[in-house]
Amino acid sequence: MERLYFTEEHKMLRDMVREFARNELAPLAKEIDETATFPHESVKKMGELGLMGIPWPEEYGGTGMDTLALVIAIEELGKVCPSTAAIMMAHTSLGSAPIYHFGTEAQKRKYLPKLASGEMLGAFGLTEPNAGSDAGNTQTRAVAKGDEYIINGQKVFCTNAGYAGVIIFTARLIEDGEDRGIAAFVVDRGTEGLSLSPPEHKMGWRASDTRAVFFADMRIPKTNLLGSPSGGFKQFLKTLTGGRITIGALSLGTAQGGYEAALQYSQEREAFGKPINKFQGISFKLADMATQIQAAKHLVYNAAWLKDQGHSVIKEAAMAKLFASETAVAVTTEAIQIHGGYGYLKDYNAERFFRDSKILTIGEGTSEVQRIIISREILKAVNSV
Ligand SMILES: Cc1cc2nc3c(=O)[nH]c(=O)nc-3n(C[C@H](O)[C@H](O)[C@H](O)COP(=O)(O)OP(=O)(O)OC[C@H]3O[C@@H](n4cnc5c(N)ncnc54)[C@H](O)[C@@H]3O)c2cc1C
Numbered sequence: 001m002e003r004l005y006f007t008e009e010h011k012m013l014r015d016m017v018r019e020f021a022r023n024e025l026a027p028l029a030k031e032i033d034e035t036a037t038f039p040h041e042s043v044k045k046m047g048e049l050g051l052m053g054i055p056w057p058e059e060y061g062g063t064g065m066d067t068l069a070l071v072i073a074i075e076e077l078g079k080v081c082p083s084t085a086a087i088m089m090a091h092t093s094l095g096s097a098p099i100y101h102f103g104t105e106a107q108k109r110k111y112l113p114k115l116a117s118g119e120m121l122g123a124f125g126l127t128e129p130n131a132g133s134d135a136g137n138t139q140t141r142a143v144a145k146g147d148e149y150i151i152n153g154q155k156v157f158c159t160n161a162g163y164a165g166v167i168i169f170t171a172r173l174i175e176d177g178e179d180r181g182i183a184a185f186v187v188d189r190g191t192e193g194l195s196l197s198p199p200e201h202k203m204g205w206r207a208s209d210t211r212a213v214f215f216a217d218m219r220i221p222k223t224n225l226l227g228s229p230s231g232g233f234k235q236f237l238k239t240l241t242g243g244r245i246t247i248g249a250l251s252l253g254t255a256q257g258g259y260e261a262a263l264q265y266s267q268e269r270e271a272f273g274k275p276i277n278k279f280q281g282i283s284f285k286l287a288d289m290a291t292q293i294q295a296a297k298h299l300v301y302n303a304a305w306l307k308d309q310g311h312s313v314i315k316e317a318a319m320a321k322l323f324a325s326e327t328a329v330a331v332t333t334e335a336i337q338i339h340g341g342y343g344y345l346k347d348y349n350a351e352r353f354f355r356d357s358k359i360l361t362i363g364e365g366t367s368e369v370q371r372i373i374i375s376r377e378i379l380k381a382v383n384s385v
Helices: 008-035 040-048 067-080 082-102 105-117 232-268 280-308 314-344 349-361 367-383
Strands: 121-125 141-145 148-159 164-175 178-188 194-196 210-221
Touching (some): 008 067, 008 082, 067 232, 082 148, 082 349, 105 164, 121 148, 148 164, 164 210, 232 314, 232 349, 280 314, 314 349, 314 367
Antiparallel strands (some): 164 178, 194 210
16 A cells, blocks of 8 residues: 555655654653653654654745655554654644644744744644534633733643643634634743643543643734634634544554554464464454554545645545544454453553553544534535535
8 A cells, every 4th residue: 555655755754753663762652651751852853853844844844745744654653652643743733734724924934943843842722621522612712902812711631732832722702892703823832821730641642741721811912813813713623634634644553553562462472372363263353453454544545645635635534533543442452352361461562552542533523523524525415416
């Protein structure tokens, strides 16, 4: 399949990230998961390697590659350390992409070079206590007053927030007492009136940082509006469509991490006098896991390729995210089964990949939300005939 999609440049990037993940992330992955430690040093190195700004043009400090390149890098990081991959993924496709796609030239020049070099991390706040799947129910308010907006409200589950230099968020824009709809804003984390909760204690992605963000009479200049006023919600939905491809990529990496651990263990572990993969009960599991991963790869690479060709990928990105994330959960569950009782212990990597897989069916739109999007797209096409 690589032959179908990957250029020589993609292959070079894959080999470079694979080597980095093996040498730099593998020795840390277990420990940072157990201690829930944010991998500052790894993020710095990823910045130096050009991995924190893969899709942005070189004029903004990026690597100038495409969506497929971003997918390849996230997949390789995810095979070894899904937490670190999640940090880079959220930073790029959620915390930086809206600035590149919807920002003014001044906003791009101010933030993108720092984001692309890894000097600054990006975060993205859409979810609120009462606005998750129902993101349109955003209650954070931005009241226009003179040259400023005054922001009050709260975001939850904000990845990277604790270490981000810049946070992008949505709020209801109130002008002259009128609700103008949901708009997007960009804010430096040190801004007065912005505060953070302690980090959440999570099942997986434990080395990534997830927090609530509070806005209490936070004043920001009107130049911090991102994109068109009242166009914020549409922009975020567009951002999430791109994000779904990259969470699909992380699902591929997580599934393969579990699969490769199980494949190796099945060769080493003996029962009834032979390696357990000599039993059809185990070899058929491996066959199913490999097949599911292969199918998920086709969906994710194809969605990335279509996006890079300029096509609308609302349905394709949702299909890729849905199938790849559910594959990651299924494959990592079977990886535990193949490890038997040892799979239940923290000594083996299978347990970590299993825990890291579950968020993939929830973040950036749950599986149920992906099915809503896919069915809506299918029925739209049928009904318009
Ligand atoms: C580790 C982690 C990191 C995250 N990072 C970010 C981030 O960086 N930025 C950000 O903005 N958010 C982030 N999120 C939030 C995440 O995107 C939301 O949790 C997710 O969208 C679901 O929203 P919710 O938790 O409010 O669940 P709800 O929306 O309350 O859903 C609860 C259940 O109801 C189902 N449901 C809801 N509506 C429907 C419907 N119409 N039809 C059928 N079923 C439905 C859902 O599928 C789900 O099963 C993160 C979450 C986690 C756990």
